[in-house]
Structure formats: structure tokens, C-alpha cells
Amino acid sequence: xxxxxxxxxxxxxxxxxxxxxxxxxISNHLYFYWYRQxxxxxxxxxxxxxxxxxxxxxxxxxxxxxxxxxxxxNFTLKIRSTKLEDSAMYxxxxxxxxxxxxxxxxxxxxxx
Amino acid sequence: xQNIDQPTEMTATEGAIVQINCTYQTSGFxxxxxxxxxxxxxxxxxxxxxxxxxxxxxxxxxxLSRSKGYSYLLLKELQMKDSASYLCAxxxxxxxxxxxxxxxxxxxxxxxx
Numbered sequence: 001x002x003x004x005x006x007x008x009x010x011x012x013x014x015x016x017x018x019x020x021x022x023x024x025x026i027s028n029h030l031y032f033y034w035y036r037q038x039x040x041x042x043x044x045x046x047x048x049x050x051x052x053x054x055x056x057x058x059x060x061x062x063x064x065x066x067x068x069x070x071x072x073x074n075f076t077l078k079i080r081s082t083k084l085e086d087s088a089m090y091x092x093x094x095x096x097x098x099x100x101x102x103x104x105x106x107x108x109x110x111x112x
Numbered sequence: 113x114q115n116i117d118q119p120t121e122m123t124a125t126e127g128a129i130v131q132i133n134c135t136y137q138t139s140g141f142x143x144x145x146x147x148x149x150x151x152x153x154x155x156x157x158x159x160x161x162x163x164x165x166x167x168x169x170x171x172x173x174x175x176l177s178r179s180k181g182y183s184y185l186l187l188k189e190l191q192m193k194d195s196a197s198y199l200c201a202x203x204x205x206x207x208x209x210x211x212x213x214x215x216x217x218x219x220x221x222x223x224x225x
Contacts, residue, residue, distance in 0.1 A: 033212065043155065043199065043215040056212060091154055099143055099162070099203070101213060103154040 002026045004104035006092050012110045016081050021107045023075040023092030032075045033093040033101065034067065036060070043091070049075065082111045114138045116216035118200050123222045124190055132185045132219045134200035142205025145213060146174050146185045149197045158198075159185070187221070195223045 005024045013019050025032055034046040047067055048055040054067065066078045075094075079086055092104040115137045124130040136144070143162040147155035161167055161176035161183060173186040185198055197218040204212050 031211065035213075042217045043201075043213075045212045045214060048212050095211070099160055099211075100157050101145075103147075103156070106154050 004092055004094055004102050006090075006104040006107050008107060009105065010108045010110070012112065013082055015084060015111055019079050019082055019109060021077045021079075021090050021092075021109070023077075023104055024073055025075055025092070025094035026096075026102060027073075029094040029096045029102075031055075031095045032067075032069070033095075034077045035091045035093060035103075036088040037091065037106075038085075038088045046077070046090075079109075082109075084111050087111045114202055114204070114214035116200055116202060116214060118198075118216040118219045120217065121220045121222070123224060124187075126190055126192060126223055126225050128190050130187050130190060130221060132187070132198050132200075132221070134183045134185070134216055136181050136183070136200070136202050136216075138181075138202050138204075138214070140205045141178065141202060142211065143203040144174075144176055144183045145201040145203065146172075146183075147199040147201060147215075149199055149218065151197075155199055190223050192223050192225070195221060197221070 007022045032049040035043050037043045045058050047057040047061045064080045069075050087110050089106045091106045093101045095101045118134045145160050146158040149155045159174040166175045171188045176183045197220045199218045200216040201213040
């Protein structure tokens with residue numbers, strides 16, 4: 001069964017550094033999402049992406065964040081200048097025309 | 113906006129039944145999801161309800177009442193491996209929103225022998 005994959009599984013970075021989190025969605029899926037989950041808290045929506053553009057973004061997704069799908073397969077989330085409070089699990093998800101969103105295994109981002 | 117409430121924690125005995133309730137107030141409702149999440153792992157899909165009524169899937173069932181803004185997840189014949197967090201999530205029906213999911217805080221279920 002095809003799966004969403006994410007790399008790296010764990011990223012440690014210093015405050016102020018840029019990070020890029022990578023996701024390979026399931027082939028032929030059309031809608032892509034990033035969510036994050038701070039330790040012990042709920043899963044929060046960051047951004048949705050369809051047809052090579054952002055559909056919606058949350059108030060968390062400020063100017064420090066960006067997404068792109070550079071080559072038709074990878075889907076990336078960039079944080080330009082990381083802050084301590086960006087430490088969280090970041091989940092990529094996608095869906096086809098049906099309803100179910102498939103989550104990747106997540107990237108644990110630790111900002112020191 | 114969306115507001116989703118579910119209990120923080122529940123404890124049950126192996127072999128028993130547990131019901132996890134979820135209430136929501138939303139704009140643009142287009143379906144309610146239940147996900148299971150083990151510690152340190154990604155959410156995995158359990159069930160989806162868009163119409164009122166009960167959906168049964170093996171040991172797991174989910175119920176929805178749209179008029180009451182209420183859902184529950186029923187776990188039967190509990191097994192130790194069912195110890196996990198169970199997340200209630202509402203889908204925003206606006207296509208412009210990309211059908212994003214808004215999650216509740218999750219209910220941690222502890223199954224005891």
C-alpha cells in the first residue's frame with residue numbers, strides 16, 4: 001500500500017537557522033497539507049496546497065513559513081528563521097479526491 | 113471557527129467497551145473523522161462520518177449527530193494495543209480551505225489488564 005514518506009525523521013537546529021522538511025506524497029494524490037503537533041498538544045493545521053498554490057493557511061503559518069512542490073513529487077515546508085517555539089512534530093498529509101487524509105510519519109524538529 | 117471538545121483521558125479494562133465522546137461547534141462542517149495516535153507516531157485513520165448514524169468497522173464504531181454537533185467512537189473488546197490517543201477531527205467543507213482538518217485535543221485511553 002502506498003505511503004506518505006517524510007525526511008528527516010528528526011532534525012535538530014539552532015535558533016535562527018533555516019530548515020527544510022521534506023515530504024513525498026502518494027502518487028496521483030492532489031491535495032497536500034502540513035500540520036504540526038507541539039509535544040503534549042493537539043494537532044494543528046498549518047497550510048493546504050492544491051494545484052501548485054496555497055489553498056488556505058492558518059495564523060501559525062506566518063512569513064517565516066513557506067511551502068513548495070519543486071519537482072512534482074516532493075512537497076517541502078521551509079522555516080526561514082527557526083524559533084524555540086517551532087519545536088514540534090511536523091506531519092505532512094495528502095488526499096485524493098475522496099475524503100481520507102493520509103499522514104506521513106512526521107519529522108521531529110528540535111530548535112535549541 | 114471550529115471548537116472541538118473531547119475528554120482528556122479514559123481508563124478501561126481489557127475486553128471491555130469504551131465510548132469516547134466528541135462535541136463540536138463549527139462553520140462549514142463536511143465530515144467528522146476519528147484517528148488513532150500512538151505516542152510519538154502519526155495519526156492513523158479509523159473512521160469517517162458525514163451523515164447521521166452509526167458506521168461500524170470491526171471492533172470500532174463511530175456515530176454522528178449533526179443537529180447535536182456530537183459524535184462518539186466506540187471501541188469494543190478492548191486489547192492492550194488499543195492504548196493510545198484518539199483524535200476527533202472535523203473537516204472544513206469549504207473547497208477554498210482545501211478541506212483542512214481541525215483536531216480536538218485527543219482522548220488518551222489506557223487499557224488495563
